[in-house]
Each structure stands twice: as structure tokens, then as C-alpha cells.
Amino acid sequence: MRLFNTLFSRLALLPLLALLTAPPLCAQVTFGASGEEGEPFRRQEWRVPSPDTDIAAHALLFRPAGAGPFRLAVIAHASTQNVLRRAQMPRPEYRALAAFLVARGFAVLVPERLGHGATGGRYVEDQGGCDEADYARSGRVTAEQVSLAVDFLRTQDFARKDAAVVIGHSTGGWGALALANADPKMISAITVFAPGRGGHANDEPNRICAPHTLLAAAAGFGKAARIPITWLVATNDTYFAPKFSLDLVDAFRGSGGKVDFHMLPAVGSEGHWMIETEAGVKAASSELDRVLKPVAGKKP
DSSP: OHHHHHHHHHHHHHHHHHHHHSOOOOOOOOOEEOSOOBTTTTBEEEEEOOSSTTOOEEEEEEOOSSSOOBEEEEEEOOOOSOHHHHHTOOOOOOHHHHHHHHHTTEEEEEEOOTTBTTTBSOOTTOOOOSTTOOHHHHHHHHHHHHHHHHHHHHTSTTBOSSOEEEEEETHHHHHHHHGGGSOTTTEEEEEEESOOSSOSGGGOTTOOSSHHHHHHHHHHHHHHOOSOEEEEEETTOSSSOHHHHHHHHHHHHHTTOOEEEEEEOOOSSOGGGGGGSHHHHHHHHHHHHHHTSOSTTOOO
16 A cells, blocks of 8 residues: 555656646747837837847837838946846836937937846846956857847848947946957947946945956957947046046057047936937937938938
8 A cells, every 4th residue: 555655656746746846838939029019119129139148138120211221229228236226127218319200310229137027037148247247258248148139120121231330338338348449340339328237335426336458358349349439428426437537448449449539518407318318319410310310422
């Protein structure tokens, strides 16, 4: 009887063991439009590739009227090391900046990277703790995600295959600096708004985690850079203030990177978030127009 009970118990466990050891049943990941066009600017939800093949990154696409082909602009959003803030982060939209770009003939994609908001998944851009921060690795991982979005959009009928632009903000700008080693025929220009990582260390203004490590990583990105950078920072930015931003510029430029640096007037109470506002886009409009000029005599 005891043998029978033991055998029965083992047989009863087989379905559970099979369930626990079976590969996960994942829904098929599909990319492209995931909703109807709306307002403003043909606003449409999209799904684009991410480094995790089981997760499609959520994105918003804005376009001018017509069929195109349009030049592409991809906006790389800011981030935070705080896991709760990342999970609750509203979907990045940069509506004022998107409107500015659409008015100049660009199709604009704002992808939400892994570990943020609706996209979810593992936060692959983690820089690590302050003392052992790996800013170079985190920047390259951000760059990889932006590059995946650019490459996917380039396959669409409405998109030009060349002369895309990337605009990065804060963490997204740091990743854009790492992306400066890309083919300049595919990405013609990169603009960054207060790029960096480790700002507001311990939530304290003008305190940066491991600044010398950040400077060394910027020099590494500059050494491999092939695409010109337009670097913008507001005078009242307390994450990467103009003085420290200039140090980063010198490190990037000193190792071979090409940078056009501009300090912009104070916008709002915290200049780090200027590019998310209409006032900030207006303050940066002259520099943006210079970057967005038609390529090789063609209209965008």
C-alpha cells in the first residue's frame, strides 16, 4: 500500500513538473502600428523592436500629411535609476518638440525603452551603484535601443532610408552620444539636451555621481564618434549644469568628437526639463533649425 501511495504521489507530480520545466508560452511579438491615427499630427501608437525579443517597445509616431517619404527623427527620452519612478513614468511624448519636427517635414518616433512605463521588462540600462557606475556600458545599451528603432522605421514606406536625426534628452542624450559612432549616411545629425547620467545624486541638485567616471566615458564615446553633435543645456539646469556640461564637451571633443555647444537661457524652474515644454523648444529653435536643414539640397 505504501508503495502504491508513493507511486501515486510521484505520478501526480508529473503534470506540475512538466508545467514548471516547459518553455514559457509567449504571445507572438508584432511590430508596427497598433492603433488608428489621431490628433495631433497623425498621432499613432506603434510597437518597435527592443533588445528583448519577447517584448516590443511601445512608441508614438507623428507624421506630416501625405505619403512621404519623410526624413526620420527619433527622440530618446530621459530616465531615472529609481525603479518605482520608472514603472510609473508617463509615456514620453515630447509633443511640442514633435510638433516642431513635423512642421519641418519629419516623421517623428518617440520609443519608450525597456524597463519604463507601458513597455516594461528588465531595465537593461542600469548604470550600477555610484561607486562602481558603468556609464559607458549603460550609454551603449541606450544607443542600441535607439538604433533598433531607427533601423525599423527606415524599413517603412513613408520613411527615407537616409539622413535620420536623433534627439536625446538627459539619459537619452547620453545614449545618443554613444550612438555617434553610427554610419553618418544613415544618421546625419545628433542633438542632445543636457546629456549625462548620475545627475541629482541622492536627489541633490548639482551633485553628480562619480563625475570622473562620466567624463572618462564621454571621452570614450568621442573617440569613436563619426556623427556631429549639437549639445544644448539651459543655464538653470541643476542635473548637468553648464560648467560641468562644458567639461563633458571637452572630454568628448578632446578625444576626437565633433561638438557644437550652446548654452540656452533659463527655462522654467528647472532647465533640465526644458525640451519637454513649448518654451524650451522655442528657446532651442534656432539651433534645432540649423541641425535640421535639408540634406544634400533635398527638402526633408
